[in-house]
Amino acid sequence: MGLEVRGVTYAFGERVALDEVSFDVTRGVLTGLLGPNGAGKTTLMRIMLGVLPPARGEVLFDGRPVDDEDRRRWGYMPQERGLYPGMPVGDQVVHFGRLHGLSRHDATSRARILLEELDLADRWSGRTDKLSGGMQQRLQLATALVHEPEVIVLDEPFSGLDPVAVASLSGTLRQRARAGCTLLFSSHQLDLVQDLCEEIVMVDHGRTVLDGSVAELRASSGRRQLRLHVEAPSRAWLGAFPEVSVIDDEADDLRLDVPLGTDPLVVLDAARRAGRVVDFGLELPTLSQLFLAAVVEPGVAGSTRPDGSTRPDGSTRPGDSTQPAGSSEPAGRRP
Numbered sequence: 001m002g003l004e005v006r007g008v009t010y011a012f013g014e015r016v017a018l019d020e021v022s023f024d025v026t027r028g029v030l031t032g033l034l035g036p037n038g039a040g041k042t043t044l045m046r047i048m049l050g051v052l053p054p055a056r057g058e059v060l061f062d063g064r065p066v067d068d069e070d071r072r073r074w075g076y077m078p079q080e081r082g083l084y085p086g087m088p089v090g091d092q093v094v095h096f097g098r099l100h101g102l103s104r105h106d107a108t109s110r111a112r113i114l115l116e117e118l119d120l121a122d123r124w125s126g127r128t129d130k131l132s133g134g135m136q137q138r139l140q141l142a143t144a145l146v147h148e149p150e151v152i153v154l155d156e157p158f159s160g161l162d163p164v165a166v167a168s169l170s171g172t173l174r175q176r177a178r179a180g181c182t183l184l185f186s187s188h189q190l191d192l193v194q195d196l197c198e199e200i201v202m203v204d205h206g207r208t209v210l211d212g213s214v215a216e217l218r219a220s221s222g223r224r225q226l227r228l229h230v231e232a233p234s235r236a237w238l239g240a241f242p243e244v245s246v247i248d249d250e251a252d253d254l255r256l257d258v259p260l261g262t263d264p265l266v267v268l269d270a271a272r273r274a275g276r277v278v279d280f281g282l283e284l285p286t287l288s289q290l291f292l293a294a295v296v297e298p299g300v301a302g303s304t305r306p307d308g309s310t311r312p313d314g315s316t317r318p319g320d321s322t323q324p325a326g327s328s329e330p331a332g333r334r335p
């Protein structure tokens with residue numbers, strides 16, 4: 001059990017921001033909320049947190065509708081900063097702990113642990129507005145976690161963080177999920193989401209376009225990619241495989257989209273006959289490629305839609321130019 005978003009719909013005047021969005025966030029399963037700018041992620045989180053009322057639909061937690069009392073125990077980190085600039089860092093975290101009902105003693109001890117965990121302990125007495133942007137981001141996270149919420153909703157918590165801070169925050173989120181929290185966060189860093197999240201929800205134009213386990217979505221896309229470094233005088237050998245699309249072609253490095261039904265080893269053998277193959281590998285489409293296929297350029301990943309049907313794609317064919325051709329076909333939608 002955990003969070004269930006059921007048929008949530010919302011409009012800002014004439015502009016429909018969310019249209020019948022449904023998905024689950026399972027307790028203990030780190031879940032990423034993805035989508036292009038303006039897709040509706042922040043609006044969705046605000047509705048989950050009760051900041052905006054949905055026009056239709058509901059949010060359930062452990063099978064029952066969420067009320068304000070539940071939400072008071074949740075942790076939410078909005079995209080925009082909500083910190084008091086002149087307040088010392090430690091006091092800030094303690095203050096938010098107190099707002100969530102902690103005693104001063106408990107709020108202070110949790111603030112100390114959390115600022116240690118987020119590598120801000122040495123800034124305890126310093127003013128908030130003297131922190132760098134990435135440090136303020138981590139402080140904002142501390143204010144969302146100080147009361148040890150069982151539900152954590154974070155709007156782009158990784159934006160602006162350096163690689164060390166990204167690794168540390170990843171560890172913090174993993175640890176919270178392992179401890180049984182229900183945890184949803186939005187991000188545009190798809191490589192990171194692919195590594196960190198077990199499940200994702202992808203929205204576009206206010207609708208759910210992909211939803212499920214990262215591993216299953218990648219495996220069920222119906223495509224594999226053959227990566228080859230082949231020293232061949234031309235790409236003529238690819239002409240024998242009209243069903244294979246070229247995703248990338250740079251110098252001797254090729255990335256091919258190989259549909260089910262074509263044996264990648266047969267393609268590899270043809271490459272070896274054409275020239276020296278120095279390196280090769282068979283890979284599933286990345287989350288980033290699934291994202292592009294679902295919301296931006298149908299055909300880039302040649303992915304299947306979540307219902308298993310194959311997207312008509314505009315990818316290049318062997319021998320064509322190296323860039324995948326875009327298609328004007330609208331993004332796939334989950335029914």
Ligand SMILES: Nc1ncnc2c1ncn2[C@@H]1O[C@H](COP(=O)(O)OP(=O)(O)OP(=O)(O)O)[C@@H](O)[C@H]1O
Pocket residue numbers: 012015016017035036037038039040041042043044
């Ligand atoms: N206060 C508002 N008034 C009017 N329209 C709004 C308002 N807030 C958001 N919208 C519109 O709702 C849609 C969804 O916006 P939202 O901020 O939820 O997207 P998002 O997925 O979080 O985007 P981003 O990745 O850029 O943060 C957009 O078309 C946006 O212009």
